[in-house]
Amino acid sequence: METALLPVSPDSLQRAAALLQAGQIVGMPTETVYGLAANAADPEAVARIFTAKGRPSDNPLIVHIAELSALPQLADPPALAYKLAKAFWPGAMTMVLPRRDTVPDCVTAGLDTVGIRMPSHPAAAALIRESGLALAAPSGNRSGSPSPATAAQMLADMDGRIPMILDGGPCEVGVESTVILVREDSVRLLRPGGVTADDLREFCLVEVDDGVLHPLADGEAAASPGMKYRHYAPAAEVTLVTGTAEAFAEFVTAHTASGVAVMASREELPRLPGLHVPFGRQGDPESQARELFTALRRCDELGAETVYVHCPPKRGIGLAVYNRLLRAAAFREIVL
Numbered sequence: 001m002e003t004a005l006l007p008v009s010p011d012s013l014q015r016a017a018a019l020l021q022a023g024q025i026v027g028m029p030t031e032t033v034y035g036l037a038a039n040a041a042d043p044e045a046v047a048r049i050f051t052a053k054g055r056p057s058d059n060p061l062i063v064h065i066a067e068l069s070a071l072p073q074l075a076d077p078p079a080l081a082y083k084l085a086k087a088f089w090p091g092a093m094t095m096v097l098p099r100r101d102t103v104p105d106c107v108t109a110g111l112d113t114v115g116i117r118m119p120s121h122p123a124a125a126a127l128i129r130e131s132g133l134a135l136a137a138p139s140g141n142r143s144g145s146p147s148p149a150t151a152a153q154m155l156a157d158m159d160g161r162i163p164m165i166l167d168g169g170p171c172e173v174g175v176e177s178t179v180i181l182v183r184e185d186s187v188r189l190l191r192p193g194g195v196t197a198d199d200l201r202e203f204c205l206v207e208v209d210d211g212v213l214h215p216l217a218d219g220e221a222a223a224s225p226g227m228k229y230r231h232y233a234p235a236a237e238v239t240l241v242t243g244t245a246e247a248f249a250e251f252v253t254a255h256t257a258s259g260v261a262v263m264a265s266r267e268e269l270p271r272l273p274g275l276h277v278p279f280g281r282q283g284d285p286e287s288q289a290r291e292l293f294t295a296l297r298r299c300d301e302l303g304a305e306t307v308y309v310h311c312p313p314k315r316g317i318g319l320a321v322y323n324r325l326l327r328a329a330a331f332r333e334i335v336l
Contacts, residue, residue, distance in 0.1 A: 004164045005155050008123040016166055017131035025049055027140045027154050028127050029168030030064075030119040032092050032177050032194065033147040033293065034154040035137035036162065037064070037127070040074075043104045046136050050106075052161040055143040060109040061136040062094050062177070063116045066128035074103055074134060075114055080204055081182045087203060090120035092173050092194030096181040107136050117177055123168040139176060140165070146232050146296040146328070149174050153297060174290035175320045181209075192320035194289070212323055215331055231327040234296045236261065236304040238329040240322075242311040243336030245282075251336060252308050261304035263295055268310065275302045279309070285318030292321055296328060 006012040008029070016026045023045040025038045036052060038045040040063045050057055063074060068085055071077055075097035084095065099114035108114050119125060128135055139147035140154040148154035151167035158165065178193030178200075186205035189197055192212060200206045241248055245268055252262050252272055261275035265282035279295045280288030299307045311333070312321045326333070 001160050001163060003155060003159045003162055005151060005167055006164065008126075008166050008168045012164075012166055013123070013126050013130050016127055016164055019163055020045075020127075020131045020133055020135065023048075025052060025162050026127075027151070027158060027162060027165030028124050028135075028137065029121050029151065029166060029171065030124045030137075031121045031172045032119070032175060033149055033171050033173075034140040034151060034165070035064070035124070035135075036140040036154075036158070037135040037137040039131075040107055040134040040136035041102065041104065043106050046104065046106045049136065049138065052158060053138065053141070053143045055138065057106070058109050059138075059143075060111060060115060061107050061138050062179075063103065063107065063114060064124065064128060064135045064137050065116060065118050066090075066125045068118070070134055071116060073100065074116055075099055078182060078184050080185060080187070083203060084180075084182065084187075084200070085118070088195050088199070089118040090125065091118070092120070092177045093117060094177045094179045094191075096179060096190065113181070115179060121168060121172075123166055127166065144231055144233060146234060146293040147176060149290070149293045153294070170290075172290070173317075174292055175317070175324055178320070180206075192317070192323050194317055194320070196316050197319070198316070212319075213326065232293070232296065232324045233328040233330070234299040234304070234307065236299045236307045238296075238299075238307045238309060238325070238332065240309050240311045240325055240329050240333040241336065242333060245310070247336040248308075248310045251334070255308065257306075259303070259305035261299050261302055261307045262310075263299065263307055264310040274308075275299075275304055277302070277304075277307070280312075283313065285312055285316055285321055288312050288321050289317045292324060 094117040178195040179191035180187040256273040263277040
C-alpha cells in the first residue's frame, strides 16, 4: 500500500471522507497530535486502527465529533458534561461518559464508558463534517512510540500501513488531550493535557487519578488511553532527572559516555556534555509540550542508547509533559 501525504484542501478532505465512509483509516491533524481515524460505528474499520498501530485491544479509543448534538447519540452525559463542553469544546479535552449501545465494544475496550472530544483543528472538524461520521482516533504512531506532532512524523510510522494522511501543519498543543471521567458534580483527571486541572477547578471539583503519576496495578483496566506502563517511548532507555539546573549539569557530567543523550531546555544545553536534544525553553511548559514528542524522536535519530531528561515543572500543562515522560521512562526517575 502506498500512503499518500496530502495538504489539507477541499479535494483532499473529500478523498479522506470517502475512504472513511468505505471503512478505511486515514491520518488527520488535530490541535493535540496527529490521529489515526476510522468510522467509530464500524468494528471492521476500528480493527484496522489496532492492526496499523500494533495497539493492544484493551486500550480504549477516543471518539471525535464536530457538533455538540452528536454527544447524546454516543453517551449519556450528566449536566456537568454540557457545562464543561461549553467551556472547553472545541478543544483539547476528552470526557469519559456512560456509553450508549451505538458505540461498539472494540472502541471502548469493553468498558461501559466512552471517551469523547471535539477537536478544534479546522481540518479535523471539516473531515468529521465531510464524512458525516463520528471518528474513533488514537494518536497516529506505532503503539508505544512517541506520538506524531507533524504529518511527516506520522508518515514515518505509518508509511505503507494506511492509504492517506492529511497534512495540516505542526500541532499547536503537542501532547494528547486531557481526559476526565465526568460525574454529577466532579471529575476525575485520568490523563493531563492542554486543559489543566486548574482550568477545570473553575467549574467543579477535580480529583487526580493515581494512574496519572503511578503505574497501573497488575490486571487493572486502563480507563483512558495513555495509562499503560510504558508509552510514548523512543528505543533508547529514558531516565527522568529531577533537580536544579546546576544539580542536573553535575549529574550528566558524571554520567556522560558514548551513546548518552541529554534532553533539556535550549538555555541549559550549551553547558552540558553528551548528545544534545533541545526540549523547549527553560520554565516554559507550553513550549516543552509542543516539542516533547519531536525531542523523543530526535533521540532515536541520534542513535542514543541512554537519555537523561531534565524533569520539567509540574504546573499547568507541565503535568502533562511529566506524565508522558514518566511513561516514556517506564517510571525511572532520579531525584537529586
